[in-house]
Amino acid sequence: MDNVAIQLNNVTVRFRIPHEKIPTLQEYAIRWLKRRSVSFTDFNALNNVSFSIKQGETVGIIGANGAGKSTLLKVISRVIRPTHGRVFLRGRIAPLLELGAGFDYEMTGRENIFLNGAVLGFSRKDTASRLDRIVEFSGISEFIDAPIRTYSSGMVARLGFAIATDIQPDVLIIDEILAVGDVDFQKKSAARILQYHNDGSTILLVSHDLDSIKNLCNRVIWLEHGSVKIAGRVDDIVEKYSLETLS
Amino acid sequence: MLEYDSAKRPPPAIDEFLQLVRYRDLILLMVGNILKNRYKRSLLGVFWMLLNPLLQTIVLSIAFGTIFKSSLPNYAVYLLSGLLAWNFITQTTQYAMSTMAYGGGLLKRIYIPRATYIIAAVGNGLINLIVSIGALLIIIIFLNHAITPAWFFLPVSIMILAIFSLGLALLLSTASVFFTDTVDIYQVLVQALFFLTPIMYPPSILPLEWSQLLILNPFVILIEIFRIPIHANHLPDFSLIVNAVSLALITLVAGWVLFTSKADQLAYRL
Incomplete structure (x- = not known):
């Protein structure tokens, strides 16, 4: 038990x-x-x-x-x-069913990291301390201050994935294998999930x-x-x- | 370690409150974003927030000012202070309700406290109200209307308005999720009530039997509690304060209990 x-x-x-x-x-x-x-x-x-x-x-x-x-x-x-x-x-x-839930397409990528972080229950301070890591993982640092309506759907999904998986969750819920972004990013995201699995996260797929x-x-x-x-x-x-x- | 047990949780009215405290940063961000989005693309930016009530007052003062000149000194101050309280209550409740009825999609996709949108709507309304008081000050200075220590009562008035609006917004939002036409019905009611509430006119122009009916209109108390310190330059009567505070608290408690007890069904219904 x-x-x-x-x-x-x-x-x-x-x-x-x-x-x-x-x-x-x-x-x-x-x-x-x-x-x-x-x-x-x-x-x-x-x-x-x-x-x-x-x-x-x-x-x-x-x-x-x-x-x-x-x-x-x-x-x-x-x-x-x-x-x-x-x-x-x-x-x-960490429910990976709704990547980027609550994203506001008029807002910049940076603003949306805070917004989506708050939707996931993180405090502003907490998100701020992890901002650089999230931006780096998403691989869209050049566009991070542009409104996300200018992003491709792949970029939006990458940002959502980077926010949702930045901290190792105890329980990871995945709806369909994530085909997020291009091949490189898919490899990167699969590696991250595998690492969380090895480190003891429970996964529901x-x-x-x-x-x-x-x-x-x-x-x-x-x-x-x-x-x-x-x-x-x-x-x-x-x-x-x-x-x-x-x- | 964080635990979630659907069978063991505090009563909904308390649980929702605790969750909102946990998600307070989300509420702050939402309030900020509503403002940013509304004014980002307009040239005059935040000045619209000042300009809008100013223009409204000027037009209405030209139209009605002369009629009430004798009974109402500084008609523009009377009008705008009443209008600000009225707009705060109605716009906040309408905004909260429409975000719940049409935009609550997020509640179906991911867990956030159910009242997040409604609290954010009240927060947004408060900012609008405070900025609009700036416009009121411009008119007051322009008309040489006195500013007295009675202004120190205004934070209390604003609190009362906010508590009432939050309660009403919770009641209406719950209703609108179950009956989608609540939004339309409320809109019509608000329009009718605007003319049945002494905002553009002094209560004294009503025939005696009518003005006694005003007691039945809860908005009158709330408008007065905000308008008296500004326009009449004295504190509201003690009985008026008691009435307004009771009305606000009863509305909030009723709204909170109803909303939180139905909140679990929202994700099923929205």
Whole structure:
């Protein structure tokens, strides 16, 4: 129990989908006057999911579109709270799902480092002390004082990656293998993640690319219709999964 | 080591507050960026913030000043001080609500305290208000209107306005996430209320039975608490202060409790 990094106990995430379009107060009032209640369908994006990941493990998550992978990452990274059940997380989490969340395209690269740093929960002082290192890793020091609307999408992603991974996180969440920037930068970012892995970061990797799952993960969790179908050793599960998806 | 346990957390009203303290630098940056973005590309820069209320006052003073000349000395001061309080409340709440209803996308993508945008909107409104007081000072000096020690009460008035606006913004933002037309309904209400609140006119022009109804309009108290020290040059009555403080605090507590109790649903709804 002491070396648990992520633990989910019977986690359910329920979305409520209204049968008609999003209610406005006006429609709601009309309906209320007609004594007709708004009807909903409940949809469980995650259904009673339980698993536990130890510190330092690299775990892959596979499943078809709509199986609940993104919802799972959101519930772990605290964006949504579970409807039922418990999510437990130890340590600082770096969700690499949303590189550059909160970037303001009118602002310069430098200003955005502070902004994105603050979105990730770092204080201004902390970001300032690491500014040079972030700029250097992103490799865009010549343009750092230009508004990022002038950047290419690769440059924006590089900056986002450099900010999000500057400090070693305890838990790293990766949605699809990061193809950020050019070949050189991809190598550089992969090396950084590998180094964090060797230094003991827990990694949660969502991918459709079974080869990279096989290469990187010790364990795999297979999601289907919001539930864990099976979890276990990577070779067994990837084999079953590819058999099923191919047939 | 940092831990997150969805099952064990303080009550939402307290948890949200603690998180906001943790993310205080984000709020400061957002306030700064709102200002930078708004004025970056305009030639006159921050001077627009001064010019806007000045022009508004000049136009309205020319239009209505003569009508109220006898009952209201220094009409421009009366008008602008009321207008500043009014604009602060309505612009802050409208801005907060629209960023939540249409721009809250970030809340769906990454964890930040849910009230971040709303607090930033109030902070932005406060800066606008303080700069606009500069414009008011220009008019006061131009008209030779007295500045008395009653001005020392203004920070209290501004605090009251800010607390009320934050509370109202929280209430309206919660509503707007559940019912998108709240934004439109509020806009219409604000327009109507502007004419039902003595901002452009003195309360004395209303027939007696009407002016008694003004007690029902909470904005009257808030406008008065800001306007009296500036235009009438004395402290507000004690009862007015008590009313204004109670109104502001009740609104804030109601808004905070409602917003934080519904905040978990925001990411599902936005």
